[in-house]
Amino acid sequence: MSRNALTPGIAAGRLAPQDYAENFSDLHPKLDDHEALVAADRCYFCHDAPCVTACPTDIDIPLFIRQIATGTPEAAARTIFTQNIMGGMCARVCPVETLCEEACVREAAEGKPVIIGQLQRYATDTLMEKGVHPFTRAPETGKRVAVVGAGPAGLACAHRLAMHGHDVTVFDAREKPGGLNEYGIASYKTVDDFAAREVDWLLGIGGITIETGKALGRDVTLDALREGFDAVFLGIGLGDVNALGLEGENRDGLRDAVDFIADLRQAGDLENVPIGREVVVIGGGMTAVDAAVQAKLLGALNVSLVYRRGRERMNASVYEQDLAASHGVRIITNASPVAIHGNGALREIEFEYTDDDLTPTGQTFRLPADQVFRAIGQTLTGDDLPRLDGRKIAVSGAGRTSVEGVWAGGDCTGDGEDLTVTAVAQGRDAAEDIHESLTKTG
Amino acid sequence: MADLTSDFIGIKSPNPFWLASAPPTDKEYNVRRAFDAGWGGVVWKTLGEAGPPVVNVNGPRYGVIYGADRRVLGINNIELITDRPLEVNLEEMTRVKRDYPDHALIASLMVPVNEDAWRDILHRVEDTGCDGVELNFGCPHGMSERGMGSAVGQVPEYIGQIAHWCKKHSDLPVIVKLTPNITDIRKPAQAAKDGGADAVSLINTINSITSVDLDLFAPEPTIDGQGAHGGYCGPAVKPIALNMVAEIARDPATADLPISGIGGVTTWRDAAEFMALGAGNVQVCTAAMTYGFKIVQEMISGLSQWMDEKGLTDTGQIVGRAVPNTVNWQDLNLNYVTKAVIDQDACIKCGRCYAACEDTSHQAISMSEDRVFEVIDEECVACNLCVNVCPVEGCITMEQMAPGAVDPRTGKVVEKEYANWTTHPNNPGACAAE
Numbered sequence: 001m002s003r004n005a006l007t008p009g010i011a012a013g014r015l016a017p018q019d020y021a022e023n024f025s026d027l028h029p030k031l032d033d034h035e036a037l038v039a040a041d042r043c044y045f046c047h048d049a050p051c052v053t054a055c056p057t058d059i060d061i062p063l064f065i066r067q068i069a070t071g072t073p074e075a076a077a078r079t080i081f082t083q084n085i086m087g088g089m090c091a092r093v094c095p096v097e098t099l100c101e102e103a104c105v106r107e108a109a110e111g112k113p114v115i116i117g118q119l120q121r122y123a124t125d126t127l128m129e130k131g132v133h134p135f136t137r138a139p140e141t142g143k144r145v146a147v148v149g150a151g152p153a154g155l156a157c158a159h160r161l162a163m164h165g166h167d168v169t170v171f172d173a174r175e176k177p178g179g180l181n182e183y184g185i186a187s188y189k190t191v192d193d194f195a196a197r198e199v200d201w202l203l204g205i206g207g208i209t210i211e212t213g214k215a216l217g218r219d220v221t222l223d224a225l226r227e228g229f230d231a232v233f234l235g236i237g238l239g240d241v242n243a244l245g246l247e248g249e250n251r252d253g254l255r256d257a258v259d260f261i262a263d264l265r266q267a268g269d270l271e272n273v274p275i276g277r278e279v280v281v282i283g284g285g286m287t288a289v290d291a292a293v294q295a296k297l298l299g300a301l302n303v304s305l306v307y308r309r310g311r312e313r314m315n316a317s318v319y320e321q322d323l324a325a326s327h328g329v330r331i332i333t334n335a336s337p338v339a340i341h342g343n344g345a346l347r348e349i350e351f352e353y354t355d356d357d358l359t360p361t362g363q364t365f366r367l368p369a370d371q372v373f374r375a376i377g378q379t380l381t382g383d384d385l386p387r388l389d390g391r392k393i394a395v396s397g398a399g400r401t402s403v404e405g406v407w408a409g410g411d412c413t414g415d416g417e418d419l420t421v422t423a424v425a426q427g428r429d430a431a432e433d434i435h436e437s438l439t440k441t442g
Numbered sequence: 443m444a445d446l447t448s449d450f451i452g453i454k455s456p457n458p459f460w461l462a463s464a465p466p467t468d469k470e471y472n473v474r475r476a477f478d479a480g481w482g483g484v485v486w487k488t489l490g491e492a493g494p495p496v497v498n499v500n501g502p503r504y505g506v507i508y509g510a511d512r513r514v515l516g517i518n519n520i521e522l523i524t525d526r527p528l529e530v531n532l533e534e535m536t537r538v539k540r541d542y543p544d545h546a547l548i549a550s551l552m553v554p555v556n557e558d559a560w561r562d563i564l565h566r567v568e569d570t571g572c573d574g575v576e577l578n579f580g581c582p583h584g585m586s587e588r589g590m591g592s593a594v595g596q597v598p599e600y601i602g603q604i605a606h607w608c609k610k611h612s613d614l615p616v617i618v619k620l621t622p623n624i625t626d627i628r629k630p631a632q633a634a635k636d637g638g639a640d641a642v643s644l645i646n647t648i649n650s651i652t653s654v655d656l657d658l659f660a661p662e663p664t665i666d667g668q669g670a671h672g673g674y675c676g677p678a679v680k681p682i683a684l685n686m687v688a689e690i691a692r693d694p695a696t697a698d699l700p701i702s703g704i705g706g707v708t709t710w711r712d713a714a715e716f717m718a719l720g721a722g723n724v725q726v727c728t729a730a731m732t733y734g735f736k737i738v739q740e741m742i743s744g745l746s747q748w749m750d751e752k753g754l755t756d757t758g759q760i761v762g763r764a765v766p767n768t769v770n771w772q773d774l775n776l777n778y779v780t781k782a783v784i785d786q787d788a789c790i791k792c793g794r795c796y797a798a799c800e801d802t803s804h805q806a807i808s809m810s811e812d813r814v815f816e817v818i819d820e821e822c823v824a825c826n827l828c829v830n831v832c833p834v835e836g837c838i839t840m841e842q843m844a845p846g847a848v849d850p851r852t853g854k855v856v857e858k859e860y861a862n863w864t865t866h867p868n869n870p871g872a873c874a875a876e
Contacts, residue, residue, distance in 0.1 A: 041510040041511065044792045044794060044833050046791075046792040046794065047794060047796050047797035047809075048793055048809075049793075105790040105833075106790070109833070109834060
């Protein structure tokens with residue numbers, strides 16, 4: 001008897017081979033031409049459109065949709081990439097339901113916004129499938145910039161700097177560039193190795209060198225970078241995951257959701273990814289949902305997502321919550337973990353109900369758990385950093401840090417909402433600021 | 443229930459919805475199915491002279507203009523009159539009329555401009571038992587190059603002459619189908635009347651090129667790399683057709699000339715509008731070609747419901763009801779002053795009214811930081827563009843200013859009395875009001 005959903009403990013290969021392909025297929029496949037035309041036609045071409053205001057990268061959404069409607073998705077893609085070089089990934093992972101599509105006047109009018117995210121994907125995929133890089137590099141300036149972190153912030157920064165003719169070296173601690181795009185996002189949102197393909201495409205601008213396996217503080221130091229380059233951009237993300245603070249937290253079976261997602265993303269064959277029969281995810285954000293849904297898709301029998309506050313406080317959007325629920329994930333709110341049970345291996349995790357102010361109620365319950373994923377937030381790691389503001393790098397203006405010649409952006413700074421699109425905007429804006437400072441005369 | 447039965451110049455039909463002479467009425471099979479589907483009448487696809495029939499192109503005959511989601515807004519065609527032998531058509535018409543005695547069957551005719559040709563064809567179609575003839579003076583392509591169709595319809599003298607021949611050689615009711623490819627539709631209508639025609643039908647198709655293939659650099663539909671102009675029809679031409687119908691209906695010289703309305707009739711509402719502007723019935727083609735014969739069911743139920751709601755019992759009560767209200771510009775009341783009003787609760791804040799007014803009109807809408815759009819009465823000339831571009835029906839309305847109020851734009855008191863351009867002080871040719 002082969003393994004299945006009922007197989008106890010943590011096991012790989014719970015599903016038939018074809019089920020993996022089905023479960024991890026594209027969540028929203030690219031629209032076909034006619035679908036795109038019909039969807040584009042719904043755009044009202046608003047004046048000073050609210051969707052643009054809602055977009056962290058200020059993409060001219062009505063313009064690109066009109067370009068789709070008139071049969072020029074390639075021009076639409078150029079409109080998008082001008083503002084957001086990672087428009088392809090953002091089209092896949094942006095929580096549009098809380099950004100552009102929430103602001104769409106048709107959402108106000110009828111509860112059915114223009115499907116901006118899917119139209120953006122249609123446009124960007126169309127141009128990228130043709131292998132076209134839509135920008136040309138300015139003449140070389142001879143200036144050199146170091147970018148630390150090859151995630152959305154770092155790559156957006158590097159691209160804009162390279163476009164202005166600067167020479168950019170990107171350092172990243174991991175084996176592959178892409179950051180959370182490569183390691184941290186549910187695979188059904190970015191199928192067919194899109195994150196890696198996007199990086200390759202982005203590098204088409206020229207003038208960017210990527211050095212992987214180079215971590216700040218381990219292989220390179222900020223001082224050395226400041227010494228060797230004309231400017232430095234830090235887009236290092238958040239390296240550590242918050243702990244639950246419970247006894248027995250190091251037990252097998254209890255791990256960080258981001259590691260689970262990274263392993264899954266890097267697994268060549270999903271049949272080899274082990275998953276518990278009983279899975280509990282602790283947290284209320286996108287990472288928690290991505291982990292919970294994918295646990296279910298790998299064949300876990302029961303998956304619970306437990307969040308300490310009420311639903312309305314969850315960082316995961318209502319759309320993401322519904323996505324989890326539709327995949328059979330049980331969402332439990334107002335419950336905090338209080339104890340881990342099991343002799344050796346993890347067996348159960350105990351929660352206590354709390355009210356909305358996190359005051360314990362004294363009522364507890366236990367969930368069977370072969371596997372528990374922590375997704376209660378990440379923290380910045382590293383010494384040797386510019387001054388912090390709270391737990392993140394303090395920045396002013398377009399990502400200027402306390403250290404002369406050092407800029408920062410993305411999740412490691414306090415400005416963002418830990419979104420890909422926000423990171424792209426910050427990387428881009430920092431690049432413009434760096435460019436201005438490098439080319440300032442006098 | 444309203445009585446939809448129709449009597450158009452003595453031709454009875456169960457309802458005022460006829461299929462126009464066109465591909466849908468080209469043969470017995472189609473016409474039987476049309477009658478079974480509920481159409482009140484059919485104008486058979488135009489018959490030509492006896493002998494070898496015309497031929498059509500063997501490539502595409504139609505070009506189209508689409509709206510959203512490939513909605514057909516207009517079709518252009520380069521098809522000619524029937525390409526089947528006259529004898530076959532006549533035999534089929536005879537059988538159909540025999541089996542559908544209560545439905546209207548009209549023969550559309552197009553033969554060269556000589557009396558013998560018209561006399562001969564009339565005598566042959568009379569034997570089918572058809573209820574009348576429609577003279578095709580409208581087709582703008584192909585046949586017009588041979589001196590028929592719109593080539594006749596563009597010369598009032600020919601229209602009058604042929605109408606006269608037809609009345610002379612036949613007792614059948616004669617409808618003259620007019621081409622819109624002229625400058626003043628009243629002239630051909632007058633000629634038809636003078637020639638003794640019983641009615642006119644309009645409009646036939648409009649000269650058109652629907653689009654250009656930008657790879658081939660050739661008009662569409664493209665035949666082997668080339669295209670010819672065709673005739674345009676469908677919802678897109680309705681406004682042009684409505685005006686031409688009204689022009690004839692409100693001209694005292696032709697006001698008593700019955701009209702069969704044609705041009706983009708797609709719904710019961712379109713039909714009611716044509717009839718209100720003076721059409722005794724309507725003819726339909728593009729809508730049937732787009733959706734099939736079944737649409738007549740909606741036309742029947744819709745017109746019937748609307749008539750019931752209006753307390754109308756007979757389609758004749760609709761005909762011409764809007765004609766007295768169709769006037770020349772100079773007759774419009776200049777003391778009727780309105781202002782746009784935006785319903786803030788209905789507004790979805792798209793800003794289209796603002797863009798339209800600010801960029802292209804009178805800068806009479808303000809926009810606040812938080813996207814509240816308000817009309818500036820001091821600037822609003824009531825052009826209606828904001829209403830037209832607003833995607834929310836009923837959100838922006840034109841509200842009439844009460845007499846006695848001061849129009850903040852002009853600073854003048856709104857007068858109660860009707861006054862038009864003919865008496866306006868700015869009119870150099872104004873006559874003093876008495």
